[in-house]
Amino acid sequence: MIHIALPKGRLGEKAYEIFKKLGYGCPEIEEDNRKLIFENRENDVCYFWAKPSDVSVYVERGAADIGIVGKDILLEHGSDVYELLDLGMGKCRMAVAGIKGQRPAADKTLRVATKFPNITRNYYAAQSREIEIIQLNGSIEIAPLLGLSDVIVDIVETGTTLKENNLEPFETIVPISARLIANKASFKFQYDKIHALCEKIQAERNAES
Numbered sequence: 001m002i003h004i005a006l007p008k009g010r011l012g013e014k015a016y017e018i019f020k021k022l023g024y025g026c027p028e029i030e031e032d033n034r035k036l037i038f039e040n041r042e043n044d045v046c047y048f049w050a051k052p053s054d055v056s057v058y059v060e061r062g063a064a065d066i067g068i069v070g071k072d073i074l075l076e077h078g079s080d081v082y083e084l085l086d087l088g089m090g091k092c093r094m095a096v097a098g099i100k101g102q103r104p105a106a107d108k109t110l111r112v113a114t115k116f117p118n119i120t121r122n123y124y125a126a127q128s129r130e131i132e133i134i135q136l137n138g139s140i141e142i143a144p145l146l147g148l149s150d151v152i153v154d155i156v157e158t159g160t161t162l163k164e165n166n167l168e169p170f171e172t173i174v175p176i177s178a179r180l181i182a183n184k185a186s187f188k189f190q191y192d193k194i195h196a197l198c199e200k201i202q203a204e205r206n207a208e209s
């Protein structure tokens with residue numbers, strides 16, 4: 001049986017729809033209930049919903065064989081997993097942003113508010129730029145507006161949140177999209193099943209484009 005970690009929310013639901021279309025459906029997951037783990041022995045699959053930022057932890061430690069996760073989470077955690085496919089969903093970018101028209105001076109220590117301290121540290125280390133990280137857990141956009149930070153490093157999807165708060169993107173750090181990842185041991189021992197699933201997803205994507 002393949003154990004699949006799905007990120008709770010829209011991305012996970014979309015990913016499940018793809019699996020279902022390819023013959024990995026699990027009727028129980030579609031019922032209106034509050035269960036978190038769902039099995040379908042007929043299709044040899046077991047799904048569970050995880051917090052999106054935890055998916056890579058389940059997969060890395062082998063509690064799930066495969067999972068769907070944003071590239072942002074993989075980069076932030078530095079997860080030791082195989083990245084099998086770019087699913088082309090959940091597209092957005094990691095960007096530096098700040099108050100419109102107020103690019104901070106380059107000679108001062110930059111105060112950066114973010115949920116992604118490792119991505120931020122690596123990005124500025126590559127530029128030898130001195131920074132102070134202010135780690136927050138959400139609503140990052142508020143930080144520069146209240147003078148808590150000079151800039152933010154955050155996900156930009158449509159850009160609406162920035163725009164409506166008088167902020168603007170200054171630099172793109174990296175493009176982000178959803179990835180199919182696999183536990184390294186599972187990939188070896190369940191190679192046929194996981195490989196077959198990847199082939200089907202790839203064929204489906206090719207047919208769509």
Ligand code: PRP
Nearest residue numbers: 138139140154155156157158159160161
């Ligand atoms: C994310 C991100 C931005 C917003 C960007 O927030 O942190 O705030 O989406 O989307 P946009 O460019 O389409 O406006 P999320 O909804 O994940 O909530 P958060 O405040 O907890 O980060």
